[in-house]
Amino acid sequence: MTLHPQKIRELALAVINTEAAAITALAGRIDDNFTRACEYMLTCEGRIVVTGMGKSGHIGSKIAATLASTGSPAFFVHPGEASHGDLGMITDKDVVIAMSNSGETDELLTILPLIKRLGVPLITMTGNSRSNLAQEADVNLDISVNKEACPLGLAPTSSTTATLVMGDALAVALLETRGFNADDFARSHPGGRLGRRLLLHVQDIMHKGDQAPVVKTGTPLKETLLEITRKGLGMTPVVDKQNKVIGVYTDGDLRRTLDRNVDIHTMSVDEVMTPDCKTIQPQQLAVEAVQLMEDYKINALPVTDEDHKLVGAINMHDLLKAGVV
Secondary structure, three states, X not given: OOOOHHHHHHHHHHHHHHHHHHHHHHHHHOOHHHHHHHHHHHOOOOOEEEEEOHHHHHHHHHHHHHHHXXXXXXXXXXXXXXXXXXXXXXXXXXXXXEEEOOOOOHHHHHHHHHHHHHOOOEEEEEOOOXXXXXXXXXXXXXXXXXXXXXXXXXXXXXXXXXXXXHHHXXXXXXXXXXXXXXXXXXXXXXXXXXHHHHHOEHHHHOEOHHHOOOEEOOOEHXXXXXXXXXXXXXXXXXXXXXXXXXXEEEHHHHHHHHHOOOOOOOOEHHHOOEEOOOOEOOOOEHHHHHHHHHHHOOOEEEEEOOOOEEEXXXXXXXXXXXXXX
């Protein structure tokens, strides 16, 4: 067997172009049937039950997961198992989505009378609108393709891609209509980096109390440096008598101070601090702190309340450790 790189690339591009054409063709099928399917799912008092055999089943499982994670409770039922007891998972308050490219899948047709007996709305995705499955549906969504990307025309490729994209279109249409927002998404994705970025607030990881650096206005620069060293955040906020932040002194400020050849034993922090510094509030998302630091090329922020009084401090290392960055 000889590998021909150019031929390999040509074959790969042919697959991509064929599947891209199949997706493009779906645009003309976002019609009244699509709207009716969304209406059934929006008014569903139970859950959306997705079913399909073989490759359609694998796609159906992913569609069910996408629906569930975007505000539309859903789960997948294998049609082969459904006829052996799992059909009891479907209630008369649910909506069923059945997927079959041919529309003649035996396992789906076997359970079709039982689904109809429940009286639940049946949405089908088929490549043949004249098939038995499509004819029995309350709504049929056309996912037919001109050809499969497989050169033999046998392996489900373009057809499964079209099915997946139609499922994503349904999920996103429902998401928008329900007003599902980033906070809702975060609550269903609490684990991993995504959950941390959407759920973690500054107050969850900031240094506070004795762990947070702070010096008062008029503090000698020597004592300020000792405070920075003790707390290890690379900076310290400077506050007035009311504990309001009036500036910050950082490692960068120290380098600039030393360039001036001044006496750090006699100088006050007020003379060399950065006034009107950037701050963040504890209830803000930690990812907002990241954005602020990146925008202004700084590594730490004082955390203040609504009255600009100091309540803590946070630096980039804290954000890295928390997995926000």
